Amino acid sequence: MKISETQFGFVYKEFAKELLYIAYGYTRNKEDSIDIMQNAYVALLESNKNFESNEHIKYFLIRVTINESINFAKSYSHKKVVRNNEFIINYPETKKEELPYDLSEIVNTLPEKYKTIIILHYYDDMKIKDISKVLKISEPAVKKRLERGRNLIKEIIERNYKND
Amino acid sequence: MIDKNLSKLKNDLPDYNIDNYKNGIFQKYNSKKNSKIFHFSKMAFALIVLIMFIFIVGLSTYAIKVDAEEYKNAVEFFEANELSLEGLTRYEIKEIYTDITTNKFKYQKTGGVIVESIKSKLPGYSIEIENISSSELNCVWELWAKLRKQKDISEVYYDYVPYMVEDNNHILEYTKYIFTKYESGKECWNLDIYYSIRGYIEKDNCLFVYGNQLSYYSTEDAKKTYITKVSSDGEIIWQQEFKDSNRFYKIIINNDNSLTAFTNRTAHSSYLKIYNLNSNGDILKSSENYFKDYSVENVVKLKEYYLVYLEDREYNTKFEKINFDGIVETEFSYQDEKYRYFFTDMIEFDNQVYLSAYAVPYFDKPLNWGGEIRSLLDILNEMDYDTITDEYVLNLFKDHYKAVLFICDKNNGDLKTFYTVDSAIGSNFLIENGNLTWNVEYFENMTYSVATSSFTFGGVTRVYNYMYDEKGRFIGVNKTDNLRIFRK
Known part of the structure; x- marks a missing residue:
């Protein structure tokens, strides 16, 4: 393990919540998001990388969280099928809100490249510049995707809920 | 509007107490580590098993290949040297092949195979192979090599074998010898001779067969010796009997076809009996010395x-x-x-x-x-x-x-x-x-x-x-x- 115990304590305290939010954005389930966050830190402990700064550690953890979340989402849809077959339907937890639609669910239906940026930006309050660094794409590209994501959400809402 | 609503998503996030999740990370890490070690051990074991399997399979394949090659060479050797494969197992064929080609001549079945092959060209050929030494067997092998080269060796060959019958008391008894002429391995004629044949001399297309009185137990018991002149087509021309003797020291066919025969006195080698016979087999003169x-x-x-x-x-x-x-x-x-x-x-x-x-x-x-x-x-x-x-x-x-x-x-x-x-x-x-x-x-x-x-x-x-x-x-x-x- 390249990271020291002290450093680990610091990065855990600093970034754990952000990771939980990102993971939740994908999973919309508290336990699953905790599981994903823990996996991200396990990946950090297993990593042989020499990180230049805590910022690099953060980007590494976010990337792992995103990947874990996407993988979880894929495996979850599979589990859902199995559960359906067993007639045990376990829907994700959602909080009731005033809106006539579940925005988080709509976000979840977006293509990955838009969804990730929406989650990072709105769940984690991450700035365009940081998203650009995490995803290793240009800032204009992040902006464009963010814009495109929003538009897609708008389209979905207008298409599905305009009568409501 | 969308942007505003999206910003509210954060409000829906559950409450997380991150201090509760930290230990879980180390548990997961250690568990994964142990699992990796176990997995690595399993993989290593599986790899070793795989390597051993490949090694054994490879070795077996190689051994099978070598065995097949060796057997093929052995069979080719047998065929090239006109040795019979009949009645031999795959193992025995290889052993004999190795035994001969390495000039060891120690394998127990080598002698039998060579002698049988010689018999095919020389009917009646006989040698006691039970106690034969490796050097002697080498000699027999050389004989076989020589016979194979001399293709016409069996053009004309004579053989004689005893004929035995069982009497009323179920005791085997010699009753005669059968003298046979072979040509190119095929029997031309055979002749019944009512004494124990000890040899024959061929001269001017005639055969002079000689031997002693039939005796089951011992030649020493025989009281008479005989010479029989046989024509080239197997007819007896004459036969002479010599009393009180059981062994010829020598028989000489003179240029005029008269004979000189030297015998012992029955079971007594200190005696020399000399007989002079004319060409019709009549005894003209005899003498005895002690x-x-x-x-x-x-x-x-x-x-x-x-x-x-x-x-x-x-x-x-x-x-x-x-x-x-x-x-x-x-x-x-x-x-x-x-x-x-x-x-x-x-x-x-x-x-x-x-x-x-x-x-x-x-x-x-x-x-x-x-x-x-x-x-x-x-x-x-x-x-x-x-x-x-x-x-x-x-x-x-x-x-x-x-x-x-x-x-x-x-x-x-x-x-x-x-x-x-x-x-x-x-x-x-x-x-x-x-x-x-x-x-x-x-x-x-x-x-x-x-x-x-x-x-x-x-x-x-x-x-x-x-x-x-x-x-x-x-x-x-x-x-x-x-x-x-x-x-x-």
């Missing part, structure tokens, strides 16, 4: 007399010169302080009498135990049996024996050494194309075997032809392919 304490070992008919070679129980030797009336004229012997001489053949050539002999170092102990090899046995008995190598024994023999060619004075019997060959024994004479050929057997290999009942020393000699012209001048030596079994 040589006290000596046994007749050889006899030849020279132009003016018979020369008899005698040996006593202590291997002392002497010659008797007997005229054609059967009267002993002269007696002479030959020995010196250095050697004892043993004579093997005698011949008259260009008015000279030649004697073939071999000499061994003089040994002052009686030779009645061990004979000519007594001194060698004394040396080997002092040694640890396991340390005695074939090479050592061969060298002992080479140092021990010397072939000697003598010229004998026709009148007084004085012997003069004419030629000697070290590490060899003098053998038989032949007269070919007006030249005298003296066959000398040179020791090629020798084995010492105290466990074998039929011999103590078993080996092989190679025949060399020493040739002399009509004036007795040495004209050359020829190494032959003729190997002979030597046993003592």
Whole structure:
């Protein structure tokens, strides 16, 4: 393990919540998001990388969280099928809100490249510049995707809920 | 509006107490680590098993391939050497192949296969292979190699076998011998002979078959000997009976087809009975001589007399010169302080009498135990049996024996050494194309075997032809392919 115990304590305290939010954005389930966050830190402990700064550690953890979340989402849809077959339907937890639609669910239906940026930006309050660094794409590209994501959400809402 | 609503998503996030999740990370990490170690161990084990499996499969495949190749080579060798594969297992075929090609000749089934092959070309060929030494078997193999080259060897061949019947008491009894002529392996004719055949001589398209009275238990019990003249188409021309004898020392077919036969008196080798027969087999003259304490070992008919070679129980030797009336004229012997001489053949050539002999170092102990090899046995008995190598024994023999060619004075019997060959024994004479050929057997290999009942020393000699012209001048030596079994 390249990271020291002290450093680990610091990065855990600093970034754990952000990771939980990102993971939740994908999973919309508290336990699953905790599981994903823990996996991200396990990946950090297993990593042989020499990180230049805590910022690099953060980007590494976010990337792992995103990947874990996407993988979880894929495996979850599979589990859902199995559960359906067993007639045990376990829907994700959602909080009731005033809106006539579940925005988080709509976000979840977006293509990955838009969804990730929406989650990072709105769940984690991450700035365009940081998203650009995490995803290793240009800032204009992040902006464009963010814009495109929003538009897609708008389209979905207008298409599905305009009568409501 | 959308942006505003999206910003509210954060409000829906659950409450997280991150201090509760930290330990879970280390538990997961350690669990994964152990799992990895276990997984690695499993992988390593699986890898080792896989490697072993591949190794074993590879080894087995290689072994199968080698075995198949070896078997293929063995079968090709059998076919090339006209050996029969019949009744042999795959393992035995390979063993015999290896045994022969490495010149070991020790595998128990090798002898049988070679002898069977020889029999296919030489019907009636027989050799006791039970106690055969490897060097002797090598000799038999050489014979087979020679026979294969001589494709016409079996053009004409004669064979004789005893015919036995069971009497009322269920005892097997010899009733006759069947003498058969083969041509190119096929039987031409066969003839019933009512005595025990001991041999035959072929001359001018006729056969002179000889033997002794049928006797189940021992030849010594036989009271009569016989000679039968047989035509080329298997008809008996005449048969003569010789009373009170059971062994022919020699039969000579003279140029005028008259015969001279030398027999013993029944079971008594100190007697020499000489019979002169005309070409019709009638006995014209006979004589008998008794040589006290000596046994007749050889006899030849020279132009003016018979020369008899005698040996006593202590291997002392002497010659008797007997005229054609059967009267002993002269007696002479030959020995010196250095050697004892043993004579093997005698011949008259260009008015000279030649004697073939071999000499061994003089040994002052009686030779009645061990004979000519007594001194060698004394040396080997002092040694640890396991340390005695074939090479050592061969060298002992080479140092021990010397072939000697003598010229004998026709009148007084004085012997003069004419030629000697070290590490060899003098053998038989032949007269070919007006030249005298003296066959000398040179020791090629020798084995010492105290466990074998039929011999103590078993080996092989190679025949060399020493040739002399009509004036007795040495004209050359020829190494032959003729190997002979030597046993003592």
